[in-house]
Amino acid sequence: MMAARHNWTKEEILVIYNKPLMELLYEAATIHRLHHDPNTVQVSTLLPIKTGGCPEDCGYCPQAARYHTNIEGNDLMSVTQVKAQALRAKASGSSRVCMGAAWRNVKDGEEFDQVLEMVRSINKLDMEVCCTLGMLTENQAKRLAEAGLYAYNHNLDSSEEYYKKVISTRGFEDRLKTIDNVRKTNVTVCSGGIIGMGETEEDRAGMLVALSTLNPQPESVPINALIAVEGTPLEDQKPVSIWDMVRMVATTRIVMPETQVRLSAGRTQMSQEGQSLCFFAGANSIFAGDKLLTTPNPDVNEDMELFKLLGLNTQKPFIKKIQPQTVEAKDSKYESLGEKPKWSRPEHTIERNESAKEKAKSLK
Numbered sequence: 001m002m003a004a005r006h007n008w009t010k011e012e013i014l015v016i017y018n019k020p021l022m023e024l025l026y027e028a029a030t031i032h033r034l035h036h037d038p039n040t041v042q043v044s045t046l047l048p049i050k051t052g053g054c055p056e057d058c059g060y061c062p063q064a065a066r067y068h069t070n071i072e073g074n075d076l077m078s079v080t081q082v083k084a085q086a087l088r089a090k091a092s093g094s095s096r097v098c099m100g101a102a103w104r105n106v107k108d109g110e111e112f113d114q115v116l117e118m119v120r121s122i123n124k125l126d127m128e129v130c131c132t133l134g135m136l137t138e139n140q141a142k143r144l145a146e147a148g149l150y151a152y153n154h155n156l157d158s159s160e161e162y163y164k165k166v167i168s169t170r171g172f173e174d175r176l177k178t179i180d181n182v183r184k185t186n187v188t189v190c191s192g193g194i195i196g197m198g199e200t201e202e203d204r205a206g207m208l209v210a211l212s213t214l215n216p217q218p219e220s221v222p223i224n225a226l227i228a229v230e231g232t233p234l235e236d237q238k239p240v241s242i243w244d245m246v247r248m249v250a251t252t253r254i255v256m257p258e259t260q261v262r263l264s265a266g267r268t269q270m271s272q273e274g275q276s277l278c279f280f281a282g283a284n285s286i287f288a289g290d291k292l293l294t295t296p297n298p299d300v301n302e303d304m305e306l307f308k309l310l311g312l313n314t315q316k317p318f319i320k321k322i323q324p325q326t327v328e329a330k331d332s333k334y335e336s337l338g339e340k341p342k343w344s345r346p347e348h349t350i351e352r353n354e355s356a357k358e359k360a361k362s363l364k
């Protein structure tokens, strides 16, 4: 079995991405079989534990407070609510719960302590726990690890060059820094991006270079297709073609053979045949539930029907890595440091983000 390579170039990746489709699919499916069970797909459930009101300006995101979307902000969910939802997810076949909070970065304090309790309670249900909470310091990563976190999600979103055309309030290098902080623990890394934001094929390849040259490569890479939400700066983007999605999944599989490739946002726009091609091309995880944070997703029954049709099984938890042990808060080695790290604020101007902000102001 070939080990993962960490020196992929953009040129090499573009050659793969643009291969004749049948050749690309054959190569990706062959690599997939060498590293994974081709009939098993992980089902993860996304739990939006705190939505809306985010201070960032990510051009694709309906949760950014500065744009006018119909997302209602909610306070942080309680540990009891989260546990109840996790139990429901487990009963319907999910092996992982991914909790998302619309935060720029994690702040030490009561809310983070509450998230740590959520992590403890889900790990005790013998499910993989993932969090996506924004930028994270090393101490915060260690506290999450101690609570029993299995994975931390922090997407690179796009190539470094195109990232600057989508987000102005936080820098690409801080994304990498957060991933690096997670790597100082045993928590696995989940990091991917979005296609269909107006980026070029070079940008798609650039994102895969940034991800595949990380050493180790992320254990999990979500590939999202943009859902253009009204009111966001990217509201007018045309849906990405299924062929682009299949090519992206296949290329990701080839350059990151051991990674779990996640078919994420945008599945509602895909037919069953389209999704099946993605599984054949190496996607081996989906997000379940009728909402992905705030955008629509196929319902769980539809997913299970498709699994049955294709003869796919759901992946059991902790197949790839053993379950972390939960340390109770009272026995914790790491305490809250009340850190105030200086994460970057590039604040360059992105015209479409500015217009969406102005439009939102005029509607208030």
Ligand code: SF4
Pocket (backbone or CB within 6 Å): 054, 055, 056, 057, 058, 061, 062, 063, 064, 101, 102, 103, 104, 134
């Ligand atoms: S993607 Fe995350 S950080 Fe960006 S605006 Fe949305 S919630 Fe905030």
